[in-house]
Structures are given as C-alpha cells and as structure tokens.
Amino acid sequence: MSVLILGYGNPLAGDDGAGWRAAETLASSLEQPGVRVLTCRQLTPELAAEAAEASLVIFLDASVELPPGKVSCRRVTPQPATAPFSHQFTPAALLSLVEQLYGRRPEAVLFSVGARSFVGENLSSEVEQALPALLEQVKELVARVMQAGKPADEPARSAPSDDFFSVMH
Amino acid sequence: MSERRIVIDPVTRIEGHARITLYLNADGQVENARFHVTQFRAFEKLCEGRPFSEMPALMARICGICPVSHLIASAKACDQILGTRIPPVAVQLRRLLNLAQIVQSHALSFFHLSAPDFLLGMDSDPARRNLFGLIEKHPEMARDGIRLRKFGQQVIERLAGKRIHPAWVVPGGVSEPLAPAAREAILAGLPEMRAIAQRTLVWFKSVLHEFREEAATFANFPTLFLGLVGPDGELEHYDGQIRVVDAAGRIVADRLEPERYRDYLGESVEPDSYLKSPYYKPEGYPDGIYRVGPLARLNIADRCGTHAADQEWAEFRQLERGAVLSSFYYHYARLVEILYALERIEQILAEPQILGRHVRAQAAANHPEGIGVAEAPRGTLIHHYRVDEAGVIQWANLIIATGHNNLAMNRGILQAARRFVDGNRLSEGALNRVEAVIRAFDPCLSCSTHAVGQMALRIELRGPEGELLDEMSRGA
Numbered sequence: 001m002s003v004l005i006l007g008y009g010n011p012l013a014g015d016d017g018a019g020w021r022a023a024e025t026l027a028s029s030l031e032q033p034g035v036r037v038l039t040c041r042q043l044t045p046e047l048a049a050e051a052a053e054a055s056l057v058i059f060l061d062a063s064v065e066l067p068p069g070k071v072s073c074r075r076v077t078p079q080p081a082t083a084p085f086s087h088q089f090t091p092a093a094l095l096s097l098v099e100q101l102y103g104r105r106p107e108a109v110l111f112s113v114g115a116r117s118f119v120g121e122n123l124s125s126e127v128e129q130a131l132p133a134l135l136e137q138v139k140e141l142v143a144r145v146m147q148a149g150k151p152a153d154e155p156a157r158s159a160p161s162d163d164f165f166s167v168m169h
Numbered sequence: 170m171s172e173r174r175i176v177i178d179p180v181t182r183i184e185g186h187a188r189i190t191l192y193l194n195a196d197g198q199v200e201n202a203r204f205h206v207t208q209f210r211a212f213e214k215l216c217e218g219r220p221f222s223e224m225p226a227l228m229a230r231i232c233g234i235c236p237v238s239h240l241i242a243s244a245k246a247c248d249q250i251l252g253t254r255i256p257p258v259a260v261q262l263r264r265l266l267n268l269a270q271i272v273q274s275h276a277l278s279f280f281h282l283s284a285p286d287f288l289l290g291m292d293s294d295p296a297r298r299n300l301f302g303l304i305e306k307h308p309e310m311a312r313d314g315i316r317l318r319k320f321g322q323q324v325i326e327r328l329a330g331k332r333i334h335p336a337w338v339v340p341g342g343v344s345e346p347l348a349p350a351a352r353e354a355i356l357a358g359l360p361e362m363r364a365i366a367q368r369t370l371v372w373f374k375s376v377l378h379e380f381r382e383e384a385a386t387f388a389n390f391p392t393l394f395l396g397l398v399g400p401d402g403e404l405e406h407y408d409g410q411i412r413v414v415d416a417a418g419r420i421v422a423d424r425l426e427p428e429r430y431r432d433y434l435g436e437s438v439e440p441d442s443y444l445k446s447p448y449y450k451p452e453g454y455p456d457g458i459y460r461v462g463p464l465a466r467l468n469i470a471d472r473c474g475t476h477a478a479d480q481e482w483a484e485f486r487q488l489e490r491g492a493v494l495s496s497f498y499y500h501y502a503r504l505v506e507i508l509y510a511l512e513r514i515e516q517i518l519a520e521p522q523i524l525g526r527h528v529r530a531q532a533a534a535n536h537p538e539g540i541g542v543a544e545a546p547r548g549t550l551i552h553h554y555r556v557d558e559a560g561v562i563q564w565a566n567l568i569i570a571t572g573h574n575n576l577a578m579n580r581g582i583l584q585a586a587r588r589f590v591d592g593n594r595l596s597e598g599a600l601n602r603v604e605a606v607i608r609a610f611d612p613c614l615s616c617s618t619h620a621v622g623q624m625a626l627r628i629e630l631r632g633p634e635g636e637l638l639d640e641m642s643r644g645a
Contacts, residue, residue, distance in 0.1 A: 049319050101311060
C-alpha cells in the first residue's frame with residue numbers, strides 16, 4: 001500500500017500555492033509508512049517515476065474554475081497530453097506517462113480549491129478558510145485506503161469499487 | 170545590412186523571451202543573423218539594499234532548473250565577504266550538490282529536449298518531435314532520461330532538503346551535515362545511473378555519423394574555450410582556476426584567478442539584446458569570442474579524473490586533432506560529464522570525513538567585496554557583490570554561462586542558417602536546425618520556457634519593402 005500526495009503550484013503566487021501549502025501541512029500530519037508527500041511548482045515528466053511506485057496518487061491544486069474557497073474532488077484517469085507544453089502538463093497526462101512508460105495505472109484523485117488571487121505570498125482568506133476542510137478530506141481518504149489495504153501492495157491495475165472513494169463528495 | 174529579414178519570434182528557450190533575425194540579401198541568401206534576448210531580469214539591481222546573507226536564497230530564484238548553481242556561486246561570493254575559510258566537509262558537500270545538479274540538468278537537456286531530434290529525426294513531424302513522441306517510439310530512452318533526472322533531483326533533495334530552491338547552502342558552508350542514511354541511499358542508486366550513462370554514450374556514439382552535416386555546421390568554427398580546471402588540469406566544477414585554450418587546443422592562459430575575472434573578461438552590450446556578450450580581453454571584441462560549458466570543459470581539461478570518464482574523454486578528444494570545435498558535440502560532452510559526475514559523487518561519498526558534523530563557519534561581514542565562481546551545467550558562473558559596512562549589498566554583477574556563449578550562439582545560427590535556410594522558401598526542417606544550434610548550447614531556458622521538445626515560434630519572410638512573402642508558425 002502506498003500513497004503519493006503531490007501538492008503543486010507556486011507558493012509565491014498567492015492562491016496558486018494552495019496545493020503546495022496543503023501538501024506541506026500534510027507532510028507533517030500524515031507522517032506514516034506508505035505515505036509520501038511531494039511539493040512542486042508544476043507537474044513534470046519525471047514525476048511519472050514517482051507516481052509509478054504508488055497505488056494511489058492524490059493531486060492537490062488550485063483551480064480558477066471553482067468559486068473561491070470551494071473544494072472539489074474528482075477521480076483522474078490517464079489521458080495523453082494534447083499539447084507538448086510543460087506548463088500544461090496535467091494530472092491525467094502524468095498518469096498517461098505512467099501507463100506508457102511503466103505499464104502501471106495507479107488510482108488517482110485531484111483535490112482542487114477555488115482560487116481568488118494570484119498575487120503575493122499569502123493565500124486569500126477564502127482559500128485559507130477552505131484549507132482545513134481540504135486537509136480533512138485528504139486525511140480521511142488516506143485513512144480509508146490505508147485501513148482497507150486497498151489498492152494492494154502492488155500498484156493497482158484495475159479500478160477499485162466506487163465505495164472505495166466514497167469520501168469524495 | 171540588407172532589408173529582407175526572416176524573424177523567428179519568440180524563441181522561448183532563452184530566459185523565456187528571445188528572437189532570431191536572419192538578414193537576407195537580394196538573392197534570398199542569409200547574410201547575417203542576430204540572436205536577441207528580449208527579457209530583462211534585473212537581478213543585479215533588485216538585490217541592492219538586501220543583506221548579503223540573503224543572497225544565496227535570493228539568487229537561486231534566477232532559475233528553477235539550475236538554482237543550485239546560483240546558490241553555490243552566490244554562497245562562494247558570500248564566503249569571501251565573511252572572510253572565512255569554510256570547513257573542508259562543507260566544500261565536499263557543496264561539490265556533491267553541484268555534481269547532482271549537473272546530472273539532472275544535463276539529463277533534461279539531452280533526453281527531454283534534444284533526444285527527439287536524434288531519435289525521431291531533424292525533419293520529422295514537428296507535432297511528434299518532442300518528449301511525448303519520444304515516449305511513444307523509444308520508451309526505454311525516455312525512462313532512462315527520467316531515471317537520471319530523478320536521481321539527480323533526489324541527491325539534491327537528500328542533501329539539501331528539497332529539489333528546487335533549497336536553502337541548505339549558506340554563507341560559511343552548509344546548514345546541515347550529511348546524514349548516513351542519505352549517503353547510503355545515494356550510493357545505492359549509483360550503479361544503475363552509471364549503466365544508463367554508459368549505454369547512452371554507446372548509443373549516441375553509434376549514431377553520430379548520421380549527424381555529420383549538423384556537426385559540420387552547428388557553430389563549428391574556431392573560438393577560444395574557457396572554464397575552471399583543478400590543480401592538476403583535471404575537470405573541475407566547484408573550485409579551481411581559469412584556463413583558456415585556443416582552437417588548436419593550445420593553452421592560451423592558465424591558472425588565472427577567478428576573482429580577477431575583470432582583468433581578462435570584458436562585457437560588451439549590444440543594442441538589440443539584453444544578454445551581455447562577454448569576450449576575452451586580450452583578443453578584444455569581438456575577436457575574443459569564447460565558449461564555456463561541457464564542450465569547453467572537455468576541451469580545456471587534461472583529463473576528467475575518474476576512470477570511466479577518462480576513457481570517454483580520451484575518445485571524445487579524438488574527434489579532432491585540436492579542440493573539438495563543433496557545438497553539436499555539446500550533447501556528447503554532456504553525456505561524458507554525466508558519467509564523470511556519477512563517478513565523482515561515488516568518490517566523494519567514499520571519503521571517510523564526508524559525514525563530519527562541522528559544516529559551517531560563522532562570521533560577520535569582514536570584507537567589502539566577494540566573488541564566487543563555479544561551473545554550472547551550462548558553463549562558468551560568476552557572482553560578484555560589494556557590500557557596505559553593515560553587509561548590505563551595494564552593487565552586484567553576474568556573468569551567467571548563457572552570456573559567455575552569446576557571441577558563439579550568434580555566429581552559430583548564422584552558420585547553420587546559411588547552410589540550411591533558403592530565404593525564398595521556408596522549410597520546417599531548416600527552421601528546426603536553426604533552433605537546434607541554440608539547443609546544443611542548452612542556454613539557461615528552463616526557468617521560463619513553456620515548450621517541451623519544440624519552440625513556439627513564428628517566422629515571417631519579408632521582401633525589401635516589408636511585404637510578407639511567406640510565414641510559418643507553430644506552438645503558442
């Protein structure tokens with residue numbers, strides 16, 4: 001059983017750093033075997049090697065599509081990149097690389113929080129207030145999968161039941 | 170100067186904003202070429218007024234790909250301001266960090282950015298001539314590149330706590346000693362990385378003959394070569410003294426003190442570019458054109474200093490009787506340096522004192538000036554600061570590897586454009602080769618580039634009256 005949490009964004013660009021900040025907090029509160037937390041400014045191809053070793057990948061990111069402070073969670077499935085631009089490298093494209101290069105298909109979810117401002121080093125009040133709920137949801141998901149022991153020790157090749165992700169609302 | 174021009178704008182792989190102008194004569198042949206870096210970073214000004222102790226962390230922000238290089242050059246400059254000798258263990262730990270940076274940066278350049286040209290072809294479909302096309306056609310090569318880059322980043326993380334913008338290198342040394350577990354973990358990964366480096370070298374040497382034309386025309390001309398060498402003339406990336414060799418491979422100047430760079434390096438400014446054009450002062454401007462980086466380092470060194478890399482170096486130097494002149498061979502030199510870096514990392518980790526706990530010397534500002542010089546992946550990196558009595562930065566000057574190579578890059582695109590570009594009819598393959606000249610130098614682009622494997626650019630072919638004759642664009 002192994003979980004990789006990837007918080008990404010620029011912590012010097014306001015709410016864009018929400019995923020990074022969330023991951024930093026989780027790194028200390030989720031210190032346990034089988035859980036690895038990484039922060040990065042953007043998703044890059046070499047993260048495929050990290051993701052290939054996980055059974056479950058949890059992406060944490062800011063979103064411009066959600067209302068400020070709203071948290072959403074959705075499953076992510078592999079989808080080849082449509083454009084060869086590194087700054088548009090999406091979780092789905094990363095998972096596609098994992099599948100192409102390593103023949104593995106970890107389960108994956110993306111937690112997003114709606115952003116308001118991309119200026120300065122601080123999060124907006126909306127995102128700041130939303131973070132505890134986001135963190136709780138991630139912790140709940142991690143606890144659930146660790147307790148269930150699923151996906152198995154080997155990276156998952158088939159999708160688990162929907163019930164497995166029932167924490168996602 | 171002729172009025173017909175081909176403009177490549179933007180070229181996204183130099184600090185994010187650059188363009189190339191090809192000037193045509195009446196027959197549509199390329200007469201001149203200019204490489205314009207149009208972005209102004211201003212780090213030399215914005216650091217004024219900051220305490221010198223902030224400089225390593227501040228300067229690391231210049232680049233997201235090679236922050237370690239700026240961190241090290243900056244910390245070395247700050248060491249001089251402190252006026253202290255840093256503990257020997259700290260020197261070796263910084264050296265380790267720099268070598269890991271070279272591994273990950275060279276892997277990015279070779280596998281992610283340039284391998285698509287080698288494996289898929291310079292004239293192949295540009296829509297697939299990128300990392301994703303490489304993954305599709307040659308997944309084993311893509312995996313090797315990812316493994317090497319990941320390894321380099323992991324070494325940085327194990328040493329410095331994080332992969333990008335680590336704050337571990339500080340004036341006076343490093344902030345924490347090396348943990349025994351980190352040492353073991355790095356050592357455990359080395360055999361696989363060496364195998365990757367060696368099999369990639371075997372493969373690349375086997376396909377070199379397919380790129381004879383590129384080798385002949387990608388910035389293939391006599392220049393000086395400059396960089397640091399160790400006390401016995403061996404390859405050196407952290408310390409050492411400056412050596413300059415000419416195109417015949419003869420040593421022109423040796424044991425130059427890096428701190429006296431202003432005695433032998435001039436910095437010219439061109440009106441059409443924000444990138445400075447340094448030159449070797451004794452030869453004047455622009456005759457003092459020189460190159461830095463992996464190609465230069467292998468040309469100036471007497472040997473690498475590690476077993477397998479020495480063998481590869483000897484074979485590399487057989488390419489030509491004097492210095493290896495074609496910038497196409499920067500790619501080859503990168504692979505040799507990756508192998509060297511991996512071997513050197515193992516050597517340093519085997520030193521019994523490497524786990525020593527005394528890794529930082531403490532002092533206040535004792536000198537008004539500090540100059541830090543190290544070899545970054547792309548070449549010699551110089552940080553020069555002046556401070557007031559309180560240690561506040563009053564003035565700074567930076568010479569970054571991409572700048573050293575500016576004159577050669579300009580001349581290189583002219584050479585390639587003259588060979589490949591027909592001014593009356595544009596072709597994608599010709600355009601890619603002009604790009605590939607720049608790509609061979611691996612200019613410090615990754616902090617700002619948005620493209621993987623191909624530049625987003627637009628070329629316009631205009632007649633003497635400015636009328637649009639042809640155009641081509643791709644990417645964003």
